[in-house]
Amino acid sequence: MSSLSDVRIPPEPPALPELEGTPGDVNTFSTEMGSAAGKIESFASFAWGSTLLDGWEGGAAAAYGNVVSLAANDAGPAGAALQAARAAAATYSDALTDLETRLADLAEDRSTYASNRAELQEAKASTASDDIVTIKRLVDRAQELSDQHDALVLSFTTWTTDAETADSTLGDALFAVNGVGAVNSTIAGGVKASTGFPGANASPAANAAWWDSLTPAEKDAMSEIHPDLIGNLDGLPAAVRDDANRFALEKDITWYQELERQDELTPDQRRAYEIALAVRDALDGDRQVDPITGEQIPSLLVVYKPEAHGGDGGVAISLGNPDDVDYLAISVPGVENEAGGVQGGVDNAYNLLHSSRTSGTTGSVGVMFWLDYNSPSVGILDPDFAFGTGSGDAAAAGAESLVRLVDGIREQNQGHQPLITAVGHSYGSVVTSQAGAMGLAVDQHVLIGSPGPGNGNGIDHASDLGVSAENVYVGTSSYDEIADISDGRDRHGVDVTTEDFGAQRFSAESEQRGTRDDVIPVLNASTDDHNRYFETTYNDSEDPTAGATYSESVHAMGQIVTGQGSDPGVADAAYEDPGRRGGGRVPAPGSPRHDPERSHDPDPVVWPPRD
Structure with a gap:
């Protein structure tokens, strides 16, 4: 015997799907495509009939005929392409008309079901618990409505699938059109x-x-x-x-x-796809505004090679047009960098631009993040990196590419040459240093977190980088483990922080620098400090014009980039200690790392200055 609890109210009706687009609009598009195709095809017929003009002979007539023939030859495929697009749009319009009609029927079915369900709820609520006859009728009605609900869901699903199929069919048809270009x-x-077409090595x-x-x-x-x-x-x-x-x-x-969508992406293509998406996201820099004017800074995609460098990709994004600015910095990252991580590089570039614009300059500034070389995929403490093996070729190839990039920028700035600064971080400083030795056309070099300028390339002094030593700047945190790698022998060349190298060292200590509780015991240094050179804290993360606090290094680099590097925050040079293993800067077991900057209290810079 049934009870009221057996009267199970079926689920609420499913949400009504939406139809994107209208048949009328698509039909208008199809008609316009057909009209345009007809005009182009008429032009093609006219042109083919006009390659020769009565009474006109000679070289000029032949040249005219050649030009008209080319135009006619181009117009034919273009007209055919538009006709194919018109046909695809017409088919899609018919599909939308059918979908629109079916959707109206589904809306009516949904409304009827909702009304019947509400009536069942009311009837159940008003039926006495001992009214067996009515309860039996309501149980049967509930089952009928449950079946209606299932049928409605199936109809909605079928309609949605058909709508997606119509959309993808149009996309496939347009994608397959030949001759649009x-x-x-x-x-x-x-x-x-x-x-006159330039060759690959032009x-x-x-x-x-x-x-x-x-x-x-x-x-x-x-x-x-x-x-x-x-x-x-x-x-x-x-x-x-x-x-x-x-x-x-x-x-x-x-x-x-x-x-x-067709489930045909290979692993290599998926990696390139992920790089492409990362590059697109990095270009969408709504927050990247000039801190002084509040105007949006243009982002230019100067290099885009998603499948280059063994699949790591190549990319360069410039904040500010390098052909228009007064000051340009080119930031080159180090090991374990891939194009898919471009956002971090662009963020660092913006921090440097922000610092440069608030340095007191009235000139325009651009900062480019450049990663168009095969950055070694080894950790900074990996033996292959620490001892300089397996990475020399990457630096040399990257240096050649960087030289060509800057030469190209110089070509486009014949009337107004910017002050260009190469900023090499970590292994990127090996690349920029070698590029300098190859004739990199920059005015200044900044080496931050550098393991050295490279080994066996003739670079022993700052002046070997192609500029005067006074225009070579070095920033190394006293807690940066990379500073302990170079010893002038079999690693990455000379120690760029020493007086012997001859560069201008600036303070690069972070307020967050490592303590003896978080350092690497052998090196007595922190891994985190190697990545703090662009450190900037904004007062309002959504409004960079609201003020910022710069680390010592990014403030100093802002001064240098804008030609104010005579005193960017001078730091004492590091020096060798007899207690060091092999006479270098790698400490012997139990020996503290000696760097005068270790006793220097970090001094971040606040902008705007506080009273």
Whole structure:
């Protein structure tokens, strides 16, 4: 015998799905595509019939005929591509019409079910517990409504699947259209086939001259058809490279998303996809504003190579246009850096830019994070790194790339050369030092957390970096374990913090520097301090104009970058101690690490200055 507890009220009706887009709008788009295709096809017919003009002969007539033939040849595929797009849109419009009709029916079914469910709830509430006949009827009704609910859910699911299928079918159709870029493809093909096209090893100056020789149409075509080439070609304007690289970035993301949707992403492609997404996120720097003016700082994607360097990727993002600024710093990171971690590098670059702009300068500042070399994938305390093995080739190759980058920037600044500073952190200082020895066209070098300038490359003194020793600056925390690696023998070359090297050392102590409770026993130094050189604390994380506190190092670097490095916070040079193993700076067991800066109290700088 049934009781009221057997009358089970079925679930509430499922949420009504939404239809994205309307058949009318899509139909309008399809009609416009057809109209445009018709005009282009009419032009193609006209052009093919106009390659020869009665009464006109000779060289000029032949040249005219050649140009018109090229235009007609380009117009045909372009018209066909638009017709294919029109057909795909028309099919999608029909699918939307069907989905719209079915959705209206589903809405009515949902409303009916909701009403019947409410009536069942009311009937159950008003039925006496001993009214057996009514209870039996309500139990049967509850089962009927439960079946209706299940059918409704199935109908909604089917409708949603059909909507997604219609959308993906349109995407597949448009993705497969051939000839959308037919005109630019033809133009770009002609440019690449020309005798003036620079080869793979052409100098940045040759690249710049070639680019300047192109017509606006040729430049547009090359940027669209070969964005990976134009975006990474040293010697071209940074804005041109940015446009091409952003185009390549979005194209890659669209492609990888499609492969992921079809479950066809290979492990290497997934890694490149993750790099592309990280680069896109790093470019979206809403918080990166000028601390003085409050204006947004432009982010330019100067290098984009998601599959380069063994899959680690290559990337360079400049905060500020390097072709327009008065002061430019190029920040080069060290080991275990990959393009997928670009956000941290851009954050450091912004901290340095912030410090530079508040240093008292009236000039414009740009800071570029550059990672276009195969950064060794070893830890800073790994024997392969600590003893300088397995990483020399990476530094040399990176140095060559960096030299070309800066030469290209110089080409684009013929009328107004910025003061350029190379900032090498950790193993990045090995790269920048070797680049300096190769002729890197910078005005200043900053080496922070440096293990040395490299071994066996002829660098024994600051002046070997291609600038005068007074324009080479060194920042090393007394608790930075990397400072204990260089001993001038078989590791990464000479100790850059000593008087013998001849650089200008500035204080780089952090208020958070290690204590004897958290140091590495053998080195008597902290791993954390190796990564604190760009340390900046903002008063308001959402408003960088509201003030900040700079660590000693990032404040000093801001002074140096803006040409105010005569006294960036001078620190005493480190020196050897007889108690050190092998005469170097690695302490013998039980010996304290000796660095005059160890007794120096960190002195962070507050901006704006407090009264």
